[in-house]
Amino acid sequence: MHPVAASGKDRALLRANAYKSKYPSFTAAIHPTNICGCYLALPAEFVKEHLNQAHDKAILRVSDERTWHVNLCKYGRAFRLQRWMRFVRENDLKQKVKKEDNVSQLRRGRKIGMARKSSAVRRKPSFFKALVGNFSNQLQIPPAFLVHFDGGKVPQKSHLWTSAGSWPVNVKKVDDKFFFQKGWKKFVHDNDLKLCEFLVFGCAGDLGFYVDIYGRNGCKREFVTAERDRPHEVGHGNVIYRRSPRHHGKQNLPSVDPIKYEATNTESETSMHPLATSTGKTVLLQRNNSFNSGKPFFKVAIQNSYICKGYMYLPSNFVKTHLTEQRATVTLRVSDGKTWPVKLVFEGVRGKFGGGFRTFCRDNNLKVGDMCVFVLINKIEFLFEAVIYRKTEASSCTSSPGKSRRRIN
DNA sequence: GTTGGCGGTAATAGTACCGC
DNA sequence: GCGGTACTATTACCGCCAAC
Structure with a gap:
């Protein structure tokens, strides 16, 4: 998503409309209501065609890969994108709107910028890996899974997504085997992955992989991002209070240090x-x-x-x-x-x-x-x-x- | 120094209205 | 009738101040 610095609405619209994506997309001219009312109305056509109404959460991602969690709500006949004020503030949409209309490109989520949480397992294809041996430096992608890459071509750069955020990771080929390498170590560290834990990787197209983490006690880990606008995400079982890695240094949040995860039988x-x-x-x-x-x-x-x-x-x-x-x-x-x-x-x-x-x-x-x-x-x-x-x-x-x-x- | 109360502001959720 | 915008009520958050 790129803020447009054109001199007027028409130029901005023109540029936005010229935007080509292989994914479903729509153009939104930011209206003062979007700022004052704190929501963005989604085109009904787009919703009808591309958004499953069961979706109530989405993630907005911008070009530098920062992400924001937002809500999708239906009011009457209209669909809205809500809880997006953090996105507005941190992309400086407010000021520009006052002077000239902004145009943002919103790209639809399941395959790209917006991603429903907690559904990695449903996404196909997928594979699992048990964390055994020396897993902390690299992790091999099962050879049988490679057929799911377009034309068998494995992307060199990918992302690993959890409900707490995303981590860039490089995929390197060694002796006809493919490994998560650069970035993997940080993913392991940030998620405090331990021996004998269990990961399920769901393919998310160009986005990379959604990763569900299962602790030694067999329960899926849930993540709680300690943010003001995520009030209803405390689960039971394995819960970690963690700030998304994309928030580091970017968001004006109080300091929240990760709590060490312990596989306790709550x-x-x-x-x-x-x-x-x-x-x-x-x-x-x-x-x-x-x-x-x-x-x-x-x-x-x-x-x-x-x-x-x-x-x-x-x-x-x-x-x-x-x-x-x-x-x-x-x-x-x-x-x-x-x-x-x-x-x-x-x-x-x-x-x-x-x-x-x-x-x-x-x-x-x-x-x-x-x-x-x-x-x-x-x-x-x-x-x-x-x-x-x-x-x-x-x-x-x-x-x-x-x-x-x-x-x- | 701690605690409770209060007021102001921002954000969210819902409804009403308007134009096509 | 539908989609989008405007408006409003409620809730959440923050910070100050007075009482204990």
Whole structure:
């Protein structure tokens, strides 16, 4: 996608229309609404012809290979590309729009610039590789897979895609065998690939390969990019908070260091936790004010502002000690297993539950005065077990919360 | 120093309207 | 009737300030 620096709309349109791609494409003249309204209307014709309506996510890629995750939504009869303000800002579309219309080329995704996530396995053809031996320097492409390259011609430069981003990689021929070489090492490093893990490579045409990573525990790894506009991507199982490699140095994001991946069995770990199964026990523990789960926790009395404003401050000691990672999404889980993704927002040294907390309060019918215990079950996944004590139910078994400083840590 | 409250702003989601 | 644009309500985020 190339921002066009022509002197007027017509010239820009002319140049955009002259753009030839072997992939489906459309031309969009950026309108102020696209900036003010924060979305881009997609031509219905293009949507009808090329976009499966099941698609709700897309990736925009520009010529220097930076990528942006956006949403595809349908409103009434119109289709929109949403959550694209980061793309607008970082490609400086706003200023140019004010002076003269811009034209961007949007190229359709599944095969090129936009790619649905989490569907690598469905893409054919594909192959798998188990990480054994000396895999960290290079990885061989199965010879039988080479027939899937156009005319048997293997591209020398390719890309490896995960839901966390993409990595350029060179394909080198050695003794009639083809290997991922230059760039592979970085892919291994950035994704913290370990011996005996398992990769599924799905062919994505000229884009390269979509890669699904399966840990030693047999579960697929999910990635969570710690960005402001990706609120609903915390999964369960193997989750890594990671910034896309394409974001390095490009985006004005808070520093987020990759968390080392550990193949833990989350389910067994959490299911053994007393809070997960024994509400009565926790009530008793709380009554004695000697709550000791063996895992970090804090207690809080729900206040009006938590429900109205949709955020809740966390005890600073808890944040300092246990939440060293900045700006992440946490998962709040209640005893029946239901979960809510909630933004963990940092304001200087303190942190608070932000986006999604209102929903959590609403769904759990939290009222002012209700007590909640948040137990940090899994530091890797930022998974909290939330145990709720209703004000009405708990009056006999919990001490009445004071007006101030109601957290007991 | 910590915490909660509040106001301002940006972004998102949804609907209404207009022109072809 | 359809597609695109304009408008609006809601939500999320940020930062300041006062109370404790």
